[in-house]
Amino acid sequence: MAELLVELFSEEIPARMQARAGDDLKRLVSEALKTANLAFDTAVAYATPRRLALVVAGLPSQQPDLVEEKKGPKYGAPAQAIQGFMKANGIKSLHTEAELRETDKGPFYFVVRKVAGRPTAEVLPEILAKAIAELPWPKSMRWAGDTQRWVRPLHGIVAVFDGMALKGGLAMGEGRQIPFGAQSRGHRFLAPDAFDVITFDDYRVKLHGAKVMLDPAERRALIAQQAAALAREAGVTVKDDAGLLDEVTGLVEWPQVLIGRIDAAFMDLPAEVLSTSMRSHQKYFSTERADGSLADRFLVVANMEAPAGSERAKTIVAGNERVLRARLADARFFWDQDRQQPLSARVPRLKEIVFHARLGTVADKVSRLEDLAAEISNYVPGADRDEARSAARLAKADLVTGMVGEFPELQGVVGRYYALNDGKAPAVADAIAQHYAPLGPHDACPSAPVSIAVALADKIDTLVGFWMIDEKPTGSKDPYALRRAALGVIRLIVENKLRLPLLKAFAVAQADYAGLSAAPVAGDLMDFLGDRLKVVLRDQGVRHDLITAVMARGGEDDLVRLLARVEALGSFLDSDDGSNLLVAYRRAANIVRIEEKKDQRS
Known part of the structure; x- marks a missing residue:
């Protein structure tokens, strides 16, 4: 069994693209080998800033011979059909070059040919050229007069099979190609000279000597x-x-x-x-x-x-x-x-930032957040209504600061420092910093009362707004991260054990959207949160039938009470009384089913 070594040597490949590119190269070549009936043992891809490498072990020296069988016309078929079959398959006599077989539908002619397998070294250049050309990149470029696109200018291709360089190359357009070869290069500055390779082990050792760690x-x-x-x-x-x-x-x-x-x-x-x-x-x-x-x-x-x-x-x-x-x-x-200007003085400039073409500016969003955060604070123990309103008003103000312009990832964090500099209460400053949280399943969830109120208001306002303009997540597409916002709402409520009536919160949020559809979205949005909650609970190991049973009741918008019901139902079913009830229910259900079948027969 033989080994295939491939290296694509180029200018620097962006770090974020390397792992995916290596996987794609492995996938494309592996799939093509299987299609060509070339079995192999292993395929492993590697990536560095200047090269993608692939080693495929356990390849045969040639494709296996195949027996090709084609079914023809029925015995006694019109001459025109028989002549067409003979011409299509290049045969001159049905009697000597075809078989007559009996089938369920009568006797038919069959042509059976043995197709000899091609040498692997002849098949590989076709596979590699196609795989390299089709390698998908988030962004690609052309260079010089070439028409072939790649992520960065490609300088050389190592393609060695069983110790020998493959023939052929990658067509670049205008009659130019990058030929397959057996020569690689080391580190750009420490060891730029070329060297020949024969096997993967040889390649890896020489690369290391040339100051390149491949893995x-x-x-x-x-x-x-x-x-x-x-x-x-x-x-x-x-x-x-x-x-x-x-x-x-x-x-x-x-x-x-x-x-x-x-x-x-x-x-x-x-x-x-x-x-x-x-x-x-x-x-x-x-x-x-x-x-x-x-x-x-x-x-x-x-x-x-x-x-x-x-x-x-x-x-x-x-x-x-x-x-x-x-x-x-x-x-x-x-x-x-x-810090020469108070954070509050920046709020009017939020009119210059569009939140969404149909949902207004960030200033419009802030105005809605003030009302919604104040309303939600009534359901958050320890939350001060005025502080919640103040934090909501200032939450987005740092978006127009020079610091956030330079470091967008510091939005919220910078607002906290500037609010403290302006003499705002620590609870207000912390809420500004935390109102985007949680940003994911592993992100810390706010636990301070004012922070909870503002974070919930921010997410609920976003969800309601996009539901009103019918921009809901579909399939794998969620351009506005609405699933993440929904999971954030669930975590904020569940982890802080809030008795928040979500249907009312959705209605309050919708009432603040002027000029949009008045059709209520609370029910549909509650169903969406219910679906997200099912996912969360299943990930936590809760039985899916318990979740479905509790949610089937409908009309529940208190997530804490809903979870308590799931827990109570699970505890009951795990008890002796619960087990006996299930046995009795199943027995009764079976009797009813049998009687219904009798009624249908009679």
Whole structure:
């Protein structure tokens, strides 16, 4: 059995696309091999910033021979039908080149041919050229005079089968092609020279010698290990950030983690501003002290061989510290400028931001939020109505600040700092920061009374508005994240045990939408939340029949009471009385079913 090695060598592939591209290459080639009757043992894909690689093990030297059978006309069929069958199959005599077989419908002619399998080395170039050309990318480009599109300019293709380079190549248009070969290249700066490869093991060893770690999992583990060691030496810990770790893994072929220091002049900026600036723009890891506060050290992953303490390492660290100072100087400017104007003075500018073409501006949404948050606060123990209204009014004001313009992911967080700077109550400031939460199943759910009221108001207003204009989620499409908003409403109510009448909350929200359809949406929206709740409960291991039984009653908009019924029903059915009731019910149901059948026969 033989091995196929493929490498697509290109300019830097965006980190977020690499894993998917490797999977797609594996899928396209694997499916094509199966279609061509070429069985194989394993197929494994790898990705680095400059290459996609695929190794397929256990391929045969040629396709298996096939027996091709075609059914023809019936014995005694008109001559025209027989002649057409003979011509289509290239035969001159039915008696010598066809078989007459008896079937359920009488005797028919059959043509049986043995089709010899083609050498695998002849089939593979066709498979690879098609797979490479059809590789799907979120974004692609053309370059030079070529017509073939790819994510970045493609420079070379390694295609080696059983130790030999395959013939052929990828057509690029205008008569140009990238030929298949057996030559790869190493790290762009550390080992750019070409080298020949014969097998995957040979390829992997030579790549490593050329300062390229092929396996993303190995690069990821090495980065995490080096970062933890450097942080430990500095007396700090690395702030957990799996997403950033995945991203930087896709930015380097030969990772080297180095540690730098944040200029003390910027350490008075909010920790979120510092860490976001480092993460978003520079791809640096933040570090924390033992008490969880942000430390003045950062970790950068270089795509270079630079042992700690070497001149190259010092140069890299100094350069990154200089760039970070410039970034943080910008953040300092926005921080100082934004605080010169109170947050409340920015609210009128929200008229300049469209929330949705049919639902008005963000200013319109804020106006609705004030009323809805005040109403919901009546059902949240400990929530102050005036504070809920104040927080709702200011919740979106930071969208027009310079800081959020530079760091959109800080919306809400920045609003909290600016509200505190303006002398607002801590409960109001916290509600501004938390009103987007929870953003997902693993995101923390607000538990402070005012924060709960404003977060619920924000999500309910969004759901009601989109229901009124009939922009509901369909199938796999949910462009406005309405399922997430619904799950957020469920979590806020259930985790805080709120006795909130949702139908009334939906009606209050709808009443604040002027100029839209007056048709009530509360019932349909309640059904949608019920479906989402079923999903949540099933994920928690609750029996689906209990959920269905309780919800079949209908008309219930108190989620806490609904869940209590599910729990009570489950406890009852698990008891002796419940088991006896089920036995009696099933017996009675069987008797009724038997009697109904008797009635139908009589």
